[in-house]
Amino acid sequence: MEAQAQANYLAPGHNACPGCGVAIGTRLILRAAGRDTIVVSPTGCLETFTSTYGLSAWELPWVHPLFENAPAVASGIEAALKYKGNDHTHVVVIGGDGATFDIGFGSLSGMLEREHDILYVCYDNEAYMNTGIQRSAATPYGAVTNTTPLGELSRGEAHWKKDMVEIVRSHNIPYVASATIGYPHDLMKKVKKGMLVKGPAYIHVITPCNLGWGIDPEETVALSRMIVNTGLFPLVEYENGRLTSVRKLKQVLPVEEYLKKQKRFAHLFEDENAEMIKAIQTFAEANIQKYGLAGEEL
Amino acid sequence: MQGSVAIAETVRAAKPGVIAAYPITPQTHIVEHLARLVAAGRLKSQYITVDSEFSAASVLWGAAAAGVRSYTASASQGLLLMTEVIFNMAGTRLPAVFTAVNRSISPPINIQVDHQDAMTVRDSGIIQLYVESIQEAVDTHIQAFKIAEDREVLLPAMVCMDGWILSHAYEPVTLWKEEAVQEFLPPFDPVFKADPQNPVTFGALTDPDKITEFKFMVHDALIRSKEKIRRVAREFQETFGNYYGDLIEETYTEDADVILVAMGSVVGTIKVALERMRQEGKKVGLVKVRSFRPFPDQELRSALSKAKLVLVLDRSFSCSSGGILGGEIKSCLYGQAGPLVMDYAIGIGGREIFPETVIDLVNQSELLAEKGQIPSSTVFYGLNQALL
Numbered sequence: 075m076e077a078q079a080q081a082n083y084l085a086p087g088h089n090a091c092p093g094c095g096v097a098i099g100t101r102l103i104l105r106a107a108g109r110d111t112i113v114v115s116p117t118g119c120l121e122t123f124t125s126t127y128g129l130s131a132w133e134l135p136w137v138h139p140l141f142e143n144a145p146a147v148a149s150g151i152e153a154a155l156k157y158k159g160n161d162h163t164h165v166v167v168i169g170g171d172g173a174t175f176d177i178g179f180g181s182l183s184g185m186l187e188r189e190h191d192i193l194y195v196c197y198d199n200e201a202y203m204n205t206g207i208q209r210s211a212a213t214p215y216g217a218v219t220n221t222t223p224l225g226e227l228s229r230g231e232a233h234w235k236k237d238m239v240e241i242v243r244s245h246n247i248p249y250v251a252s253a254t255i256g257y258p259h260d261l262m263k264k265v266k267k268g269m270l271v272k273g274p275a276y277i278h279v280i281t282p283c284n285l286g287w288g289i290d291p292e293e294t295v296a297l298s299r300m301i302v303n304t305g306l307f308p309l310v311e312y313e314n315g316r317l318t319s320v321r322k323l324k325q326v327l328p329v330e331e332y333l334k335k336q337k338r339f340a341h342l343f344e345d346e347n348a349e350m351i352k353a354i355q356t357f358a359e360a361n362i363q364k365y366g367l368a369g370e371e372l
Numbered sequence: 373m374q375g376s377v378a379i380a381e382t383v384r385a386a387k388p389g390v391i392a393a394y395p396i397t398p399q400t401h402i403v404e405h406l407a408r409l410v411a412a413g414r415l416k417s418q419y420i421t422v423d424s425e426f427s428a429a430s431v432l433w434g435a436a437a438a439g440v441r442s443y444t445a446s447a448s449q450g451l452l453l454m455t456e457v458i459f460n461m462a463g464t465r466l467p468a469v470f471t472a473v474n475r476s477i478s479p480p481i482n483i484q485v486d487h488q489d490a491m492t493v494r495d496s497g498i499i500q501l502y503v504e505s506i507q508e509a510v511d512t513h514i515q516a517f518k519i520a521e522d523r524e525v526l527l528p529a530m531v532c533m534d535g536w537i538l539s540h541a542y543e544p545v546t547l548w549k550e551e552a553v554q555e556f557l558p559p560f561d562p563v564f565k566a567d568p569q570n571p572v573t574f575g576a577l578t579d580p581d582k583i584t585e586f587k588f589m590v591h592d593a594l595i596r597s598k599e600k601i602r603r604v605a606r607e608f609q610e611t612f613g614n615y616y617g618d619l620i621e622e623t624y625t626e627d628a629d630v631i632l633v634a635m636g637s638v639v640g641t642i643k644v645a646l647e648r649m650r651q652e653g654k655k656v657g658l659v660k661v662r663s664f665r666p667f668p669d670q671e672l673r674s675a676l677s678k679a680k681l682v683l684v685l686d687r688s689f690s691c692s693s694g695g696i697l698g699g700e701i702k703s704c705l706y707g708q709a710g711p712l713v714m715d716y717a718i719g720i721g722g723r724e725i726f727p728e729t730v731i732d733l734v735n736q737s738e739l740l741a742e743k744g745q746i747p748s749s750t751v752f753y754g755l756n757q758a759l760l
Contacts, residue, residue, distance in 0.1 A: 112438070112568065114434070126576065126577050127579070132573050133571060134568065135568055135572060136566075139434070139460060139464075139574075139575060140430070140456055142426070143430035143457060146423075146426070146427035146431050147430045147433050149422075149430075149431050150420075150430065150431035150434020150435040150436075151434040151435065151566060153389075153390045153418035153420055154390055154434065154435040154442075157389035157418050157435075157440055158439075163568055181423065181424075181430065184424070184427055188420065188422075
């Protein structure tokens, strides 16, 4: 335990922004994954801040293929390990929301359907942050990005975020969970579980982006807890299709508390956009209802 | 035996550890037969039925990164969908063997042969070997694994065989015993692989001060693969007896005034036409381009320089520029006191090329040359004016 607690497979000295949620998340994920792991990352923030030629921050074998094919590449690696009779090395994909929700979506679905023994972790910072903050299918309703700017005819993102946990769950895979860097032990526990199941596992991790969300570096962890405590992002676990754990909320925060801390939602607090906050509150309450977040323990 | 089945049986003998399969006509019979071989326990491979050609190529990339031999077959739109991954395979120096069962690109949608599909990935760094017959396709697949996986090469390789004419034809074929193929083909032993015992980083981010060097190394590896292609062709001949030329194959070129240049199954048709023309006393020769990438520039210069007229039969073209093979041949002959070059876009989308077509094309070209009316750009042979 001692050795593992100190293991750091993402070496210091990478170029992530101060307070980057992805950097914190990846360090925790790798610590839980352990030494006998091959990591695949599609193009994205994580790839660019860790892999400058000659300065790789990866202490594990790490491959970056393309933006849209990490699940298929991981499938090839897993198949190769199987062919070689290697039943101990783990294959973990760590990809951003753009790669997961949008461009690599078909490839991910194929990997899940084929039941490869791979853990797929989506780090969700809710937009294409690497290319300079453009909306993705993970961008929440109302958020301002550089492709959903404010204007006479636009009040930020007009669509609701895809529910990836539900979409992945409908592939009938053995393990699906959501987590956030705000609860690191929970995240690490879920990574370990996801790696130990036979077959595909998916963990959706919220990793706030200081730049894209308009928050100070020291607020990353606090915000990734608040998103849970408003009901906007329930922490759940599905094992073999059954909901087996839900993080209960001691005190449900109104969504305003969470939204007002971020520049991307600042326009929602103008009078003419009050309806939008209401809609977001309704969305959070539907989650609270659906998962029984405020009810009794499972 | 059917061409596709012969290829699948040959791939079995090469024993790839990972095979990716996505259906597209006319390559389907290859992956179907491989599926049967795996299902029957005759081939111990991980056979993965993927969600797209993009994923098929990606699975190969992953398997190669993990140090395992891998294979897939595709055609037409499927190859185009793989394009980004093929660039990535070559750029990250990971080998795998692809069969391109050449087919036209839509629109209009059409499942017949031409070379537009493979030509569209010509700049990626993938090795492209074109074959004339089913036997040559069989033999070239074995060679392709050896060339691609060579430590001095480490590039993906594609065996290009004409759709239908080769994939669906039945011909007598010699298949090689697995033991003989295994002896000829050493196990894939890469310099680097994704291995927790010795962690390495693949696909790093690169700055402008280093990127030209990486691009140059792919270019250089492809040029260096020429020597390997030559050597493997000779080794194959020593082991199995068959030889089809190395980068090119020459027929009647020593004394030829007119030399035809072509790739793929049409070479067989041209050989029939050549015999007829030679009987009539015409000094006509043929250069088959076997390796289109690496491009055999020196070999072509030496084979073509003594001819008066070179006629290129191009089964692909670059819109507004013209035939791709023809353009490259003109480029490699530039600056030399060489022959006149006429380039024909012909056999597009499976339009038939008969020996008579070839003879007509030679006669027409000679007439134009006599009159000094050399076309300045690619001639689209046999255009039906009523359709234009």
